[in-house]
Amino acid sequence: MEKNLDNSLSGASAVKEIHNHEEDDIRKALKDDEFKSALAEVNEVKLENARLKMLLQQIENDYNSLQTRLFNICQPDLKKSVNPTCTSEKIADEEECELVSLRLGRSPSPSESKKVDKKRTREDYHCVQSNDGLKLGLDYSSGVSESDLLKPNNNPSPGPTSEVVKTMRKGDDESVKKRAGDDEVSQPNVKRARVSVRTKCDYPTINDGCQWRKYGQKISRGNPCPRSYYRCSVAPLCPVRKQVQRCLEDMSILITTYEGTHNHSLPIEATAMASTTAAAASMLLSGSSTSSQSPKNFTNLANYSKTTPLYLSNSSSSPFPTITLDFTAFPTTSSFTSFNFPSNFQPSSGLLSNSLSFSSPESYTIPKILGSGCLNYDSTSTLPYHKNLINIGSSQKQFDQPFIGKNNTSTSDKLKEDSSQQALTETLTKAITSDPSFQSVLAAAISSMVGATKT
């Protein structure tokens, strides 16, 4: 009886053992499978990583070349005067200067930037560029700490608080005037340059990501719509101001005029507008400072713009040189950043070849910005402050076409499309690389785009 029990027990244990072995085998097999799949995943990720690295490197290279060219246009005369025998060995120095010319917020005068750039160390340059290069134009890392942001621009003495300024205004007009003079000295050109942005917007003002405080409203002559005056309230002594007024001809169009540059870092949402206006201002300033008759930057555009005659009016008729960015053809919302790039815009891959969809495949007569814009210098506009007009709005349809077509075409059509796309890309590359003015706006756009994708 006991033996039988023993036998049965041993049999049961044997069966148990067999089961354990099977389970072990299954577990091992499962582990092997998991391990293999995990390994495969790791390999895929590695490949993807390498691919992304290459892509990033390519973008960085493109971006750097654009910056080089941008600087070449922005300060051609300066370089000639400072260093008439500018050789290729000086490229590194030029690149240092580029960093300043593309930076948001602070735009020192050419002479100032020259001084600053000479002082700027190689480490500074690398700290901005080395990581990914894409930070350029978005983050201003000039060693300005958060506490520094509250101090007046380039002012060694501790700046007066807003309260002090108030008392100064009341009690001492001379000091106020002096202070205003100091501001102008610190930002001589940028202060005077104005960038006017036309947008279709139902809201009282566009949301450009920056904080504004309204300080006045006035009904200007010839326009029943009141003009509102805003001051940047991010930093107490930020000199940036903007005027907002509805267009007389079309009440749905909002005209926002920016003046000055921020002396503090900007929130990411604000960099889109800031970089765009900064680029436009730099275009304007580089043009007006080099030659009042026919700036090289703008005449280059005439080569492309055969349908629209190029026109640069004399800025002497207005106290401020003003450049107008016309976004009225974009489907706008209250947020600038949202209409800056359409919803179907895909900046993640094939950045330059896919995202920059240009609407004129036959030729590059009109350089388009971000797939739907055209640089348009319109002499017939009756805009207030109008001097130069950059029309960055065009038909949204044109922008959509490449994206819509991909889903509906046959294989042969796809091949045709691919080849034509490639040809188009090459054509556009030529257009981009040969047009410095377009590059400056493009550089700003890329800055904005990178900023948007980073959020």
Added chain:
DNA sequence: CGAATTTGACCTGCGC
């Protein structure tokens, strides 16, 4: 109650 906006007064530059 503090912050933001409104609004009339004031300042400044420019043309006549």
Added chain:
DNA sequence: GCGCAGGTCAAATTCG
């Protein structure tokens, strides 16, 4: 010098 228009200030008011 005067008037006009654009721009700014600051007290009053509103809003959250």
